[in-house]
Amino acid sequence: xxxxxxxxxxxxxxxxxxxxxxxxxxxxxxxxxxxxxxxxxxxxxxxxxxxxxxxxxxxxxxxxxxxxxxxxxxxxxxxxxxxxxxxxxxxxxxxxxxxxxxxxxxxxxxxxxxxxxxxxxxxxxxxxxxxxxxxxxxxxxxxxxxxxxxxxxxxxxxxxxxxxxxxxxxxxxxxxxxxxxxxxxxxxxxxxxxxxxxxxxxxxxxxxxxxxxxxxxxxxxxxxxxxxxxxxxxxxxxxxxxxxxxxxxxxxxxxxxxxxxxxxxxxxxxxxxxxxxxxxxxxxxxxxxxxxxxxxxxxxxxxxxxxxxxxxxxxxxxxxxxxxxxxxxxxxxxxxxxxxxxxxxxxxxxxxxxxxxxxxxxxxxxxxxxxxxxxxxxxxxxxxxxxxxxxxxxxxxxxxxxxxxxxxxxxxxxxxxxxxxx
Amino acid sequence: xxxxxxxxxxxxxxxxxxxxxxxxxxxxxxxxxxxxxxxxxxxxxxxxxxxxxxxxxxxxxxxxxxxxxxxxxxxxxxxxxxxxxxxxxxxxxxxxxxxxxxxxxxxxxxxxxxxxxxxxxxxxxxxxxxxxxxxxxxxxxxxxxxxxxxxxxxxxxxxxxxxxxxxxxxxxxxxxxxxxxxxx
Numbered sequence: 001x002x003x004x005x006x007x008x009x010x011x012x013x014x015x016x017x018x019x020x021x022x023x024x025x026x027x028x029x030x031x032x033x034x035x036x037x038x039x040x041x042x043x044x045x046x047x048x049x050x051x052x053x054x055x056x057x058x059x060x061x062x063x064x065x066x067x068x069x070x071x072x073x074x075x076x077x078x079x080x081x082x083x084x085x086x087x088x089x090x091x092x093x094x095x096x097x098x099x100x101x102x103x104x105x106x107x108x109x110x111x112x113x114x115x116x117x118x119x120x121x122x123x124x125x126x127x128x129x130x131x132x133x134x135x136x137x138x139x140x141x142x143x144x145x146x147x148x149x150x151x152x153x154x155x156x157x158x159x160x161x162x163x164x165x166x167x168x169x170x171x172x173x174x175x176x177x178x179x180x181x182x183x184x185x186x187x188x189x190x191x192x193x194x195x196x197x198x199x200x201x202x203x204x205x206x207x208x209x210x211x212x213x214x215x216x217x218x219x220x221x222x223x224x225x226x227x228x229x230x231x232x233x234x235x236x237x238x239x240x241x242x243x244x245x246x247x248x249x250x251x252x253x254x255x256x257x258x259x260x261x262x263x264x265x266x267x268x269x270x271x272x273x274x275x276x277x278x279x280x281x282x283x284x285x286x287x288x289x290x291x292x293x294x295x296x297x298x299x300x301x302x303x304x305x306x307x308x309x310x311x312x313x314x315x316x317x318x319x320x321x322x323x324x325x326x327x328x329x330x331x332x333x334x335x336x337x338x339x340x341x342x343x344x345x346x347x348x349x350x351x352x353x354x355x356x357x358x359x360x361x362x363x364x365x366x367x368x369x370x371x372x373x374x375x376x377x378x379x380x381x382x383x384x385x386x387x388x389x390x391x392x393x394x395x396x397x398x399x400x401x402x403x404x405x406x407x408x409x410x411x412x413x414x415x416x417x418x419x420x421x422x
Numbered sequence: 423x424x425x426x427x428x429x430x431x432x433x434x435x436x437x438x439x440x441x442x443x444x445x446x447x448x449x450x451x452x453x454x455x456x457x458x459x460x461x462x463x464x465x466x467x468x469x470x471x472x473x474x475x476x477x478x479x480x481x482x483x484x485x486x487x488x489x490x491x492x493x494x495x496x497x498x499x500x501x502x503x504x505x506x507x508x509x510x511x512x513x514x515x516x517x518x519x520x521x522x523x524x525x526x527x528x529x530x531x532x533x534x535x536x537x538x539x540x541x542x543x544x545x546x547x548x549x550x551x552x553x554x555x556x557x558x559x560x561x562x563x564x565x566x567x568x569x570x571x572x573x574x575x576x577x578x579x580x581x582x583x584x585x586x587x588x589x590x591x592x593x594x595x596x597x598x599x600x601x602x603x604x605x606x
Contacts, residue, residue, distance in 0.1 A: 036563075257525070258583070262532050263576040266554050270567040275556060281565075299525075360536055364551050380539065 009348075009409030016403055020218035023211040031208045032370065036280070043188060044203030045089050045153075049391050051193040059085040061191035066177070071184070073098075078177040078187045082110075085170060087160035089153045090128035090190040095182035097121050103181040107159060110173025113140070115159070128155030128190075143168055153192070198391035201382045206392055209375055210399070216371040220358060221403070223285065225351040227293035229343055232300025237331055237339075239301060240308035250305070256298030261357065262364060264295060269366050283368040296353065300346050304339060311335050341414075348411035352404035359400055372396050436464040440543040465541040469533055480522050484515040517597045524590040531579050549575040 034040035044063065051062040061084040070077035080091075097103050105118040105125055117133050118125040128134075128150045138145035142163030149155055162171045179185040197207035232253075239250035268291055273283035311317065312327075312335070320330050358373040363380055367373030375396050382392070437443040443461040447453040488494060488511050497507050535547030542548075553572035556563050 258528070260528055260532070260576055260579050260583075262535065263550060263572055263579065266550060266572055267569070269554060270565055275563045275565050281556075360532065363536055363539055364554075365556070366554055 005409045006413040009406045009413070012402060012406035012409075016214075016218055016406070019211075020215040023214045027208045027212045031205055032212050035204065035209070035370075038202060041199075041203040041205075043092050043190065044199050044205070045190050045192065045194055046199060046203045047201050047387065047389055048192050048194050048199050049389075050196055050198045050207070052196070053193060058193075059083075060193045061086065061088040061189065063191040063194040064189050066187040066189060068185075068187075073183050074181060076179045076182065076185045078179075080175045080177065080187075080189060081173075082160055082170070082175055083172045084192075086192055087154065087156040087170075088189045088191045090126050090150075090155065091177065092124065092126050092188045092190060093118070093177065093179060093185060094124045094188075095179055095185035097123065097181065098183050101181050103179060103185075106178045106180070108176040108178070109159070110171055110175065111162075127159075134158050197395055198389070200378060200389070200392060201387075206375075206395075209370070209378075210372070210395060213371045213375055214399075216369050217355075217358065217373070217400075218403075220285070220289070220369075220371060221351055221354045223289045224292045224296070224354045225347055227289055228296040228350055228354075229300055229347050231293055231297035232346065233304050233339065233343060235297060235301035236304025237308060237335070239305045240312060241327055241331070249301075253298045253301035253305075256294060256296070257302065258298075259295055261295045262360060265292070265361055266364060266366050269368070273368060280370060280374075281366065281368045285369075288368055292354070292357065296350060296357075300350065303346065304342070307339060307342060308335055311338055345411065345414040348407045348414060351407040352411075355400055355404045355407075372400055436467075437461055438464060438541060440465065440541050442542065462543075465537045465543060468541075469537045473530060473533060476526070477519075477523075481512075481515055481519055484518050485511045488514050513597075517594050520590045520594050520597070524587050527583055527586045527590075528579075531582060535575075535579075546575045546578055 031040075048063070049058075049060075054060060054062070061082070066078040066080055068076045069079050076095075082088075091107075093105050095103050100121055102119050102121055104116060105127075106114055106116045107127070108114045115133060115137050117127050117130045131147050131150070134145055134155065137143075138158035141158055141161070143158045143161055145158045149157060157168075160170060160175075161168050177187050179187075195205055195207045197205075197210055200206055235249050235253045239246050239253060269281060269283065272287050272291075273281055276282055308331070312330075316334070317330055320334070321327075325333075358367060358371060359376050360373075361367040362371075362373030362376030365377040365381060367377055375392075379392050379396075382389075437460065440461045444453065444457060447457040485508075494507060494511065497510065535550055537543070538545050538547030539551045549571045553568045553575070555566045557566045558564075
């Protein structure tokens with residue numbers, strides 16, 4: 001069981017490291033660069049769950065780009081296989097016209113009814129906003145339709161549903177979208193699900209942010225924990241030496257333990273950071289990491305100091321000193337060997353704290369850069385909890401909890417070994 | 423997350439937004455102590471259960487360490503009932519636990535502030551959260567910063583910390599058998 005804990009903890013950390021290393025390569029960087037650019041995300045469905053919810057009994061249309069089944073200048077044909085319980089929110093057709101010639105967009109239902117949705121030169125048409133056509137479609141198919149239905153994501157209901165014996169039911173099958181008169185065109189189905197982690201209230205890809213933020217989160221956690229442990233070790237050793245330097249270092253360590261972390265970090269952002277043109281908080285890692293480490297190292301210094309003081313009271317130290325050994329030499333030669341393994345224990349103890357802190361900073365919307373803390377800030381600013389957008393909260397929460405759990409498992413294992421002297 | 427899911431999303435038992443609940447009750451003339459208690463139920467439950475494990479684990483560690491000490495072995499040899507031994511162990515663990523609580527008080531306060539932000543309770547955490555924010559500046563973004571709000575919240579936080587430290591130290595002196603305060 002003991003070995004299992006350690007193995008599991010290490011395995012989780014290795015997986016996180018691998019994911020953190022490769023994840024940003026899986027994300028289109030353009031999405032992150034345009035994270036705060038509303039226009040970039042305008043064609044995405046807003047606040048929809050991930051596509052895989054359909055595996056668990058839902059039947060929601062996913063967001064997808066259709067590939068043309070016929071593609072030549074002047075005529076593109078797309079086929080959409082509709083087999084869901086809700087209509088897609090919208091169908092966006094984009095095209096390049098030729099020399100002002102009008103482009104026609106027609107949709108043919110599985111039962112063979114054909115509706116001309118658009119004829120013009122605009123370059124883009126959203127079918128859910130073609131109210132006049134939709135009214136005609138609704139009348140022909142016996143479905144009730146109002147303009148405001150578009151705002152409630154039901155604009156295309158008349159097209160994808162039909163009245164059969166007084167009951168409005170979905171008409172499943174292949175819908176054909178024909179674009180005539182354009183040099184080339186694209187068709188995007190704006191569904192009720194999106195990607196691996198859904199979208200937020202602006203239609204942004206939560207999965208892309210999750211993957212992109214993984215590397216910075218992991219790096220920040222490691223760097224802060226390592227710097228805090230190094231600072232704490234040096235302070236703990238120095239304080240146990242006594243003298244003027246020891247007293248000063250000890251006082252600084254004590255100060256570190258009583259500085260309230262969150263207010264300090266909030267005050268720290270306007271002093272050292274800046275806000276990018278696209279609303280990201282920028283603080284250089286070389287400023288942020290030591291600042292956070294400084295607020296954490298006090299407790300480590302106290303723990304290390306306690307161990308060092310216990311060791312310095314042992315007989316072998318008295319024997320060494322009676323033979324003329326210098327305290328610093330004893331610290332270097334003997335005490336560091338004892339403190340060494342304990343540092344790994346401290347690292348495993350403080351890494352989950354750093355993870356929690358990054359999350360808390362996110363909730364106070366002061367997480368710098370682009371990490372999972374930043375995403376937790378989004379949860380609050382967009383009221384994801386109130387709108388029950390679980391896909392914005394659960395994956396990120398789970399990812400942080402499992403990461404922290406890995407360190408806790410290692411920590412428990414090391415603690416058991418220390419207690420049993422193994 | 424579990425509480426949110428169970429009590430708000432699934433059972434709709436407790437409200438999530440403290441201020442909204444109070445304002446709504448005020449507008450409809452139904453505001454009472456019960457409204458406050460109901461609105462505070464979920465934040466308090468979340469705070470208690472998120473901190474509980476650390477404290478339980480700490481007490482467990484102290485009790486486990488103390489269990490192997492001579493005086494406990496003597497009590498076991500004397501045949502004292504398990505309940506009585508456990509009571510003595512908890513009494514022995516109390517001073518060490520108080521020290522732990524003193525050092526962790528800032529973390530509890532931080533947790534409380536976070537809960538205030540999540541559940542929209544307009545208190546210290548809220549002041550702290552609104553002391554820094556992003557705002558539109560021209561075409562881009564800049565930050566708004568209200569240091570007076572931040573420093574006020576921090577000052578109150580530190581005041582709580584020192585009051586707690588003084589009370590805990592006093593209790594420690596009273597409870598720790600080595601200080602001679604016990605049984606006076």
